[in-house]
Amino acid sequence: MSATFSGSSHIIGPKWSRIPLLTTGVLGLQIVWSVEMSYASPYLISLGLTKSLMSLVFIAGPLSGLIMQPLVGSLADRSTLRWGRRRPFIVAGTLVCVFGMMLLGFTRHFSNIFTSPLSHANDVLTIILATISIYLIDFSINAVQAMDRALIVDTLPSGLQDLGNAWASRMIGIGHVLGFFIGGISLAQLPFLSVFGKTQLQIFSVLTSFILAATHAITVIAVREKRLLQEPTSEGSRSVLKVFADLWTGVVTLHPIIRRICIIQFFSWLAWFPILFLSSVYVGDFYRAEHSMAKVIRDVSDEIDDAANLRGARAMFFNSLLAMTTSIIAPWFISESDPEEPQTAAWYKPKIHIATLWAVSQFLFGICMAYTFFVRTWQEATVVVALTGFSFAITQWAPFALIGQVIHDNPAAVPVPNEPETQALLQNSSSEGYPDETSRQVSPIRRRSAERGSNDSRSRSRESRISERSGLDDGDVHKAGVVLGIHNVFVVIPQFVMTGISSLVFAILEPGKGLEDPGAEVPGSSPGALHALNVRVGPGGTRSDSLGIIYRIGGVSAIASGVLAFLLSRQLQRRSTLPAPTT
Structure with a gap:
């Protein structure tokens, strides 16, 4: 039985503003991610949580992506709520995320309500509440992210899927830039912000919560959804087991093109995981290596560590700036969805298929990772990290645009x-x-x-x-939530795989040293000079480049994804040029 809908999907407002209004919520999402990446780890450490336990806390990110996006996507596809299938979940997820952000910023205040300040019970409860806040943020933000992407697929026709996802990529870039920029300002020293809190994390949590709520309020108000009146199957069961059964059926019967996109994403995200989570450490450790003697001659360890962290954060800022610029410029070079579109300015407007651009970006990503073999200074490391921003912008755009087109073109x-x-x-x-x-x-x-x-x-x-x-029948063409949820599984699983590979590399090259012992000394080297994860000067000036090796492993995977994306591009272009069969 086919799905039955009432009404139409559309966006209110002037024509030029409709797609920006549709994707505004993505901007708020990225600022939330930037807060968590910048402040959550140092805050948990300051509370006394060990790094080994902290790694268990931050498994919430990939775990929530693995569970929440497919689950919420499937539930939303079947939702018959009068306000639509996506917007109610967006509102609910945003409210939960705002609560999690406020809990993270004011954890100590919440624990003071139930325990005596400065007591051991107060410290334990503070750590527990901080951990709960991380899980609330990750699980809710993944649900909202799934609905933001599905709303683009639902609302825009096939010919505008690439433009809609390009705008989403732009919002991601803007969100990253704003997040790192605001995070680099000493907010606690600004008098007009003191009303929001006394610490950097408290003020940033309040500002981020407001931005997240405001941006999604704009999207929810501006977008009008179709209402699902009747599910595509006659079965009324909505149990969790039924949802996961549907997800498994979706994986097995996934559209061949979407399956290829998922496989490309798997290899691509094997390479992205260390870049996104360890780049600031990578750059900072080169800086520490170059100033290791100063730490021995003078007691300037704290100053050098602060400067190293600043260099790492600055590299990620440059990365975000290039990603934002790419997301603005790159769509100008993409071939039109319809080859019959008049090419009035073809002489100055070169064209490239979006899958081809995706392949090129992956090749460039792999080259950047291969170049880490020659990196010797923190400035060179900064350039490598910054250049990957181009590939990241395409990764946040191309696969989603292609999936949206396949769903609509079935x-x-x-x-x-x-x-x-x-x-x-x-x-x-x-x-x-x-x-x-x-x-x-x-x-x-x-x-x-x-x-x-x-x-x-x-x-x-x-x-x-x-x-x-x-797997895309007459009813399933409307199941963007399930398809995007399955796609996200192929993005999340590589994070678990790369975590295992990284642990193995560290165990082989740096036995007994790791995340739980970052300040460990190396025989024959300057005491506490270097971070255990990456560059370490040993006897005779030898160097262990563990993170560089992990990057190069990822580079090989990025090249593989580039090859697969290039083959996909050739297949899509051949399909678009095939003549219609004659009778």
């Missing part, structure tokens, strides 16, 4: 010409809240599928059988 969901539904599709205009140009951006795959339906009924029935095997 032949089984396309009515045949001369039927009322087809005429409505081909004559789509701003009445649904999109720019007038949308009517010209019907995908060539969709158009040719409709032509084949009118010319050959046997072709149409064959496409229906293929669609049943691919």
